[in-house]
Amino acid sequence: MYTRMFALASGLIALRYLPALPSVGWLLLMLLAGLMLLAFRVWVVGLFLLGLTWACVQGQRALDDRLADSLEGRTLWVEGRVVGLPQHAEAAVRFELQDARSRHGALPATLRLSWYGGPPVNSGERWRLAVKLKQPGGLLNPRGFDYQAWLLARRIGATGTVKDGQLLTAAHHAWRDSLRQRLLISDASGRAPWLAALIMGDGSGLSRDDWKLLQATGTVHLLVISGQHIGLCAGLIYGLIALLARYGLWPRDWPWLPWACGLAFAGAAGYGVLAGFAVPVQRACVMLALVLIWRLRFRHLGVWLPFLLALNGVLIIEPLASLLPGFWLSFAAVAVLIFTFSARLGPWGWRAAWLRPQGLIALGLFPVLWILGLPISVSGPLANLIAVPWISLLVLPTALLGTLLLPVPWLGERLLWLSGGLLDWLVRGLGLLAGYVAPWSPAAVPLSVWALSAAGALILLLPGGVVLRPLGWPLVLLAVFAPREPIPHGQAEVLQLDVGQGLAMVLRTRHHTLLYDAGPRVRDFDQGERVVVPALRALGVGGLDMVLLSHADSDHAGGALAVQGAIPVVRVVGGDVPGLPEQLQAQPCVSGENWEWDGVTFTLWQWSGASDSNQKSCVLQVQAGDERLLLTGDIDAQAERALLKTPLAVPTQWLQAPHHGSRTSSSMVFLKALSPAAVLVSRGRGNTFGHPHPQVMARYKALGVQVLDSAEQGAVRFRLGAFGRAQSERDQRRFWRDRPG
Structure with a gap:
């Protein structure tokens, strides 16, 4: 079973590395070959081909939905509906437009637009806009962010700049935008934009210095809604019901475990809707659903099967997710925790359970961050040691409860004020830490050197009794002392x-x-x-x-x-x-x-x-x-x-x-x-x-x-x-x- 699931996931992920997509003829051939191999019980190759075929079909659909050459660089009048949460920066408002129409030709399903000096734009509104459109593109640099891949993964078929526009229809049922505005004007100890990011996944209110602080301390994942937030929400609900059942406070006629699993998923899904149900949130909800089903009915199947089911489920729903760095980081973090916790014979004490995971995650994610060209926070383990429980046990519960109780006079506002104050203390502490330890960006090295260093990190994640475990350190240190080809004298x-x-x-x-x-x-x-x-x-x-x-x-x-x-x-x-x-x-x-x-x-x-x-x-x-x-x-x-x-x-x-x-x-x-x-x-x-x-x-x-x-x-x-x-x-x-x- 594990081998088959891994083969399917490998076929879906292989899309990321293709230099070009196969033609329709090759796709049909791959599909027939995969089905025939499955009929003859050649599971591994058959599932790999089926996964690759499905991923290629979705990749071609996304490519076909890009702006036509004839419309490149032209200024068109388009009409469409604003979706998601517009990002109001100092210089511009950036937003996505769907269902856009123009008399000059068919447009992609989703446009990403920037309006410099424009009026406020809210989710759910319909606008008529004069837009200069461009095909999706981006800068290409060594180890640089691939903006074009990011656009494709989000199925954005064109970008553009708004020259002029007029509002056609006001927003209807734009409750997320209204809630965001309510959060931003709340008295949250000066941290209202941070609360909006934590509760709704809207980081547009954070300044560049705020983002630098989060990157320097390795705490971006705490403010960008991801699997951790969904898991925390579900864990709090599950733990509360389990605690009530343990002390006899849960109704005896209601089996506590099914209720705990069901309400945990409902709470997490509700949080996901509040956050816009973007791809990372969808991924987290799929993983959580499988974990809860495993907890309820199939505990004998082990811990890796739910992980592989979630991996395949996410990739089948959206094969282009593998183009996003967040996909690799989130699944890698979960894999590191499963590997390190399940590979040990005895349970950890509370001190070890608090101290070790941050160091192990930092060690396990270091090769992933390195190959993705992302900075590595040296202070991350220490920062997360404090920040994770602080956010999990104090900030997030009071923030969510305050948001739910905003209709209640005074109470919701006071809870948000408390949550903002707790967040402010944390931000100040992170600022002091970032001032002492800067993030590290290792130099690019040949793939063979990276593989050796990654193998060293994997060896160090093994239990302490493994004989060869100390050999992992010299391999990991290749990241610091990696041999580089010198430039010859005179060149x-x-x-x-x-x-x-x-x-x-x-x-x-x-x-x-x-x-x-x-x-x-x-x-x-x-x-x-x-x-x-x-x-x-x-x-x-x-x-x-x-x-x-x-x-x-x-x-x-x-x-x-x-x-x-x-x-x-x-x-x-x-x-x-x-x-x-x-x-x-x-x-x-x-x-x-x-x-x-x-x-x-x-x-x-x-x-x-x-x-x-x-x-x-x-x-x-x-x-x-x-x-x-x-x-x-x-x-x-x-x-x-x-x-x-x-x-x-x-x-x-x-x-x-x-x-x-x-x-x-x-x-x-x-x-x-x-x-x-x-x-x-x-x-x-x-x-x-x-x-x-x-x-x-x-x-x-x-x-x-x-x-x-x-x-x-x-x-x-x-x-x-x-x-x-x-x-x-x-x-x-x-x-x-x-x-x-």
């Missing part, structure tokens, strides 16, 4: 990050690292924090020898403060120092300055006749052996002509496209003089500037220059001095990254 590794409409490039020699531009910051999106810093940590960069900001425009220098605040920087150089923040303490770019790191030569140049920030861009030439790279910032054709009169006007194999491929740059005389083999274009897909311009692309094509476009290929990496080819993130194919036809 430089170049990584152009995918930061959207902006620029950020990492250049590493054997012992030094330089960051050329730091990505854009637009409204509440800081790509220095979101993209550059995680990429540097994934590369194992502990400090930057230089941050070179070509000029002061926000798309090039906007992320610099976030980088400087997260990673030690020895020196900051800028092409337009007066336009940069004073905190950076930038030094001016000096034409002719050159230096050598590990056999690689770096040379700066700036046009003395520049009249604006773009023309003041600090140009960097990097030479490794006989291979050259030229980083040009946003210089225009005038600055290009001035550069051609300098020693930098030599054949250059790699060229960063001036001004993202603007029509005013990449002049033909400039390209002919440098005769690059490849040009690097960093820009946002569907940007309003029209970069790169068709005329510029025609010049590249006429000269036979290879174009490496971040909007099409994601982050691009190559080794300067090795005369090799560039590799891009899109080279690692996944089925959801294919554009709709």
Whole structure:
């Protein structure tokens, strides 16, 4: 039974790793083969094929529901209904629109929209909106968050920006939104947004600093409604009935166990409805139902069967759930607890039952967080040691009871005030802890090294009497002291990050690292924090020898403060120092300055006749052996002509496209003089500037220059001095990254 369940789950999960979905013919063949194998009792292969077939069918349905090419980038008037809880941030309101209609063509079932400076939007309302729509997409960076996969898993077929709109119909029966508003205006000791997140799964009221605090202390799971909250609610109800029955306070005519199981599930399901019944909550309810059935009728079947039943149940309902990090974290946490508790002969005392689980979960989840590219909270076990019982026994019961009793004058408000006060004490304590211990982001390593370290964590989870258990520690420590391939002397590794409409490039020699531009910051999106810093940590960069900001425009220098605040920087150089923040303490770019790191030569140049920030861009030439790279910032054709009169006007194999491929740059005389083999274009897909311009692309094509476009290929990496080819993130194919036809 276990093998068959595992085979079915493996087939459903295999969808995540497919480079492309099979055709209809192959799907029919897989279905017939699976059914025939089941008929001949070849269970494992047959169930695997059936699981894979079902997952592929659902994946294709989600892909088919994406925005058509003909509607890409167009501004349309659409009508639809707001669903879920809109997220009201400082700069915009973000919400999902369903049942959207437009006279210009069929639209996906669900749209995710942002309205900057717009009016309040509430769940259940119908709006007529002027929306500029885009096909689902996202940035592609090493170990970065895959936004496109996240959109597909939530079956969002298009994203867009609202230009204008009018309310058609007010919300009807939008009780969740009304309840959220009631919570947000309640006197909850200043923690009303936290209570809204805890009770309703609405984290839009939390600031970026709040989220950083939760991530630093490994307590995000306490505020994002997940299986833990559903389990806690059910456990409180089950425990209360069991306690009443033990002391004879439960009606004797009512069998306590069926009532305890039934009411526990009803309470958990009610909490799930209150939280919006999203995928994590659905997953938790399925698992809880199976556990309660097992407790009621099938205790002799062991503990792993309910786990596998829940795993398969969730994946059959929504095979795309495997694309979400939360899917892996929630099931991994449950698996760790089952493995560690069931593998021991005797029960733990109350101290061990309180102290050990947090350490074991942290150890068991560390390989999962590592492979997913998520930060690992070093203070997490200690923080959760206090936070879990504090939330479970004090905050959550009073918060839920206060919410239920809000119609009762004074009582519900007082309970929410008490719950908010308890939460405030916890947040203050977490803040003190986060100030002492920062989260750790281990560097990316080969899969074989990760597998050895994961095996070490598994060995350490075994009971203490196992002979080989101490060998797990050196394997786990590979995460800290993992061997990395050194960069040869005289070569430089170049990584152009995918930061959207902006620029950020990492250049590493054997012992030094330089960051050329730091990505854009637009409204509440800081790509220095979101993209550059995680990429540097994934590369194992502990400090930057230089941050070179070509000029002061926000798309090039906007992320610099976030980088400087997260990673030690020895020196900051800028092409337009007066336009940069004073905190950076930038030094001016000096034409002719050159230096050598590990056999690689770096040379700066700036046009003395520049009249604006773009023309003041600090140009960097990097030479490794006989291979050259030229980083040009946003210089225009005038600055290009001035550069051609300098020693930098030599054949250059790699060229960063001036001004993202603007029509005013990449002049033909400039390209002919440098005769690059490849040009690097960093820009946002569907940007309003029209970069790169068709005329510029025609010049590249006429000269036979290879174009490496971040909007099409994601982050691009190559080794300067090795005369090799560039590799891009899109080279690692996944089925959801294919554009709709």
